[in-house]
Amino acid sequence: MKAIIVYQSAYGHAGQMAGKMKEGLEESGLEVTLSAAKKTDPKMLLDHDAIIFGSPVRMGSVGNEMKTFIDTLGGVWLESALQNRVGGVLVSGGGFNAGTEMTQPALYSTLMELGSVMVGFVNDMPGYGTGANHWGPYAQVGLEGKDGPSEDCLTACYEYGKRVAGVTKSIRG
């Protein structure tokens, strides 16, 4: 089974999160593609059982490269070609109260429109509350980005990868 993480990352924070999530997915037996949003063709998603969107918070919402990629998905949406895939998100923001919890459901909205089955983050998983909320893993890297994703955040990404893999196997197996 295969997962793809499509993400935008100018300073490497969302990329670091995606890398940790990849480890969790692989640990659970999935084959993983990491794909920069600006280099991702929508048709690449067709070949994957799980689809994860990763974005920084930019001016309170989804980053421009992710949004541009999302706007290329009309064709596969028209064909209902991505239904019943497993969907998840990861988000990196400067501070938690500056748009992270708007960006997470904004990404989910697109995954829902494509017909995905969403995977949240459960409150007994390591990293919950400090590196993830119920929507999924998040980073709080500070106003100037110097803090980077915390250990708790990276743990949450890894654990979330394992959870997404488990759900993918039960739904797509």
Ligand SMILES: Cc1cc2nc3c(=O)[nH]c(=O)nc-3n(C[C@H](O)[C@H](O)[C@H](O)COP(=O)(O)O)c2cc1C
């Ligand atoms: C143009 C711009 C706008 C940003 N807007 C926000 C914002 O509204 N809220 C927030 O929490 N962080 C904001 N940030 C901070 C980034 O979300 C944060 O540094 C993030 O970790 C960057 O991820 P990346 O290194 O993967 O690109 C902004 C950063 C830039 C460059």
